[in-house]
Amino acid sequence: MPMNAIEINSLSKGYGKVQALHDVSFSVGRGEVFGIIGPDGAGKTSLYRVLCSLLLPDDGTASVDGYDVVSGMKEIRRRVGYMPGRFSLYQDLTVEENLRFFATLFGTTVEENYDSIKAIYTQIEPFRKRRAGALSGGMKQKLALCCALVHQPSVLFLDEPTTGVDPVSRKEFWEMLSQLKEREITIVASTPYLDEVRKCERVAFLSEGRIRGIGTPDEILTTFRDIFNPPAIEKLEAGTKSNENAIEVEHLVKAFGSFHAVDDISFTVRKGEIFGFLGANGAGKTTAMRMLTGLSQPTGGNGKVAGFDIRTEYEQIKKHIGYMSQKFSLYEDLTVAENIRLFAGIYGMDDGEIRRKTTDLLDRLDFSAHRNTLVSSLPLGWKQKLAFSVSIFHDPHVVFLDEPTGGVDPATRRQFWELIYDAAKQGITVFVTTHYMDEAEYCDRISIMVDGKIKALGTPEELKQKLGQPDMDHVFTFLARQATRSAD
Numbered sequence: 001m002p003m004n005a006i007e008i009n010s011l012s013k014g015y016g017k018v019q020a021l022h023d024v025s026f027s028v029g030r031g032e033v034f035g036i037i038g039p040d041g042a043g044k045t046s047l048y049r050v051l052c053s054l055l056l057p058d059d060g061t062a063s064v065d066g067y068d069v070v071s072g073m074k075e076i077r078r079r080v081g082y083m084p085g086r087f088s089l090y091q092d093l094t095v096e097e098n099l100r101f102f103a104t105l106f107g108t109t110v111e112e113n114y115d116s117i118k119a120i121y122t123q124i125e126p127f128r129k130r131r132a133g134a135l136s137g138g139m140k141q142k143l144a145l146c147c148a149l150v151h152q153p154s155v156l157f158l159d160e161p162t163t164g165v166d167p168v169s170r171k172e173f174w175e176m177l178s179q180l181k182e183r184e185i186t187i188v189a190s191t192p193y194l195d196e197v198r199k200c201e202r203v204a205f206l207s208e209g210r211i212r213g214i215g216t217p218d219e220i221l222t223t224f225r226d227i228f229n230p231p232a233i234e235k236l237e238a239g240t241k242s243n244e245n246a247i248e249v250e251h252l253v254k255a256f257g258s259f260h261a262v263d264d265i266s267f268t269v270r271k272g273e274i275f276g277f278l279g280a281n282g283a284g285k286t287t288a289m290r291m292l293t294g295l296s297q298p299t300g301g302n303g304k305v306a307g308f309d310i311r312t313e314y315e316q317i318k319k320h321i322g323y324m325s326q327k328f329s330l331y332e333d334l335t336v337a338e339n340i341r342l343f344a345g346i347y348g349m350d351d352g353e354i355r356r357k358t359t360d361l362l363d364r365l366d367f368s369a370h371r372n373t374l375v376s377s378l379p380l381g382w383k384q385k386l387a388f389s390v391s392i393f394h395d396p397h398v399v400f401l402d403e404p405t406g407g408v409d410p411a412t413r414r415q416f417w418e419l420i421y422d423a424a425k426q427g428i429t430v431f432v433t434t435h436y437m438d439e440a441e442y443c444d445r446i447s448i449m450v451d452g453k454i455k456a457l458g459t460p461e462e463l464k465q466k467l468g469q470p471d472m473d474h475v476f477t478f479l480a481r482q483a484t485r486s487a488d
Helices: 044-051 073-079 095-105 114-127 137-149 167-182 217-223 285-292 314-320 336-346 351-365 380-391 410-425 460-467 472-480
Strands: 004-015 018-029 033-037 059-064 080-083 155-159 186-190 202-207 210-215 245-256 259-270 274-279 300-305 321-324 398-402 429-433 445-450 453-458
Touching (some): 004 044, 044 155, 095 114, 095 137, 167 472, 245 285, 259 300, 259 445, 274 410, 380 410, 410 429
Parallel strands (some): 155 186
Antiparallel strands (some): 004 018, 004 059, 202 210
16 A cells, blocks of 8 residues: 555646646645645646546656556546536436435445445435535535545545535535544645635645645745735725615515525615625525526515616616626637627627727736637636626626635635725625625625524624624624524
8 A cells, every 4th residue: 555645746737838737746645634725727627637537647647546547547536536616416416316326436335335424414314305406505515525425435636625615614514524534535625715725734836837835734825925815905995985875675585485585684785885795505695686686576575776676677777787696607708808898788888988998997907918818718717807897897886796706816816806996986886795704804894694684784893893703704603603594
């Protein structure tokens, strides 16, 4: 049995002119929790795919569990579990059906290996008849982890497994991983969350396809502090806000049969305010946002957005707002400039204005050289900045952002928030959901939803004082732990 679970020597991988991995070398000890971190487009996913034998390297060698990734492909696939960044299970199969399907792929059964997934599976077993697509973010991750473990792998590869998952579910996920370590499973994980980086024993920092450093989390986060801990953004002065309301909500309800996804919420948002709309997965945030953007009709209560009634004037609302969904919503097979022109045209802007504003926007984003680049080839952080800029291109009264920075590295997230602050300075009201609690600190006011109701509302400082918590992470955890519904 080899000492190291993974050995990599001078590994390179390119796609045409793009060099994804360049002369990468490191080893991972058996039973180690090893982190791979780096900005978007660093080469992390390519590295995972080579190690799981899904991609062939161009140069160099790599072995997993003593088997070469090229000649020992079959053996490796029996021995590894892989959880890609995007939810990769079958949305239209139930929890139970997904698990049985993956067990069958590996020539085993759920019953045979039940003990290896029991600790995790018992949390989702009550929902075993529910389709995977209908689970909350946290539940999906637990199911994906069960599917990756059902054949008892010796090495587990996790490519940003908790992106888009609320802080409480993330903590639970990493508690599960520490249980796996006790069984001597080697874990290689990438993550954009610094609290998760600190849970690794060693970390490799990958940038532009090269390993820039390997060491303890503290060593790496200190050496590369400019990337992982950029300076905080100066908050806007309170005087820039209007006394007029951009959003008014009274006793809003959305019911699906007897289930109240949104259960009697009331709040206002002032013009030019950055309003954080927080809650655990399944708390009702996205449902509420869909009603405010005119995409879904309320069951009860009233609301106004930009002065228009959400029940009767939803077509008017759509013209006066911007919206950026969780899932990337631009056209991947169009260029940057084509996407801008298409969406600006939908909002009725004339050609001259579109041309002028496009040039200004590309200059501001440092995208001028990428005007004719296909959006599909941009790194995730760039896509997010572009999607946001397109959502406010027509100068809307309000912009709705549904977890706009999911999976983006800290330095890019900070740049994204500079764009948000610029928009607020122009008088655009920003309504944002996020699972990053450092971003919650950037908001003027925050509401926190639990089980379809607003449990707390105020400035970050007010909430910390009121609940006696040191930071927003503790505030969120304190409230979210009071939830009674778990997988809606």
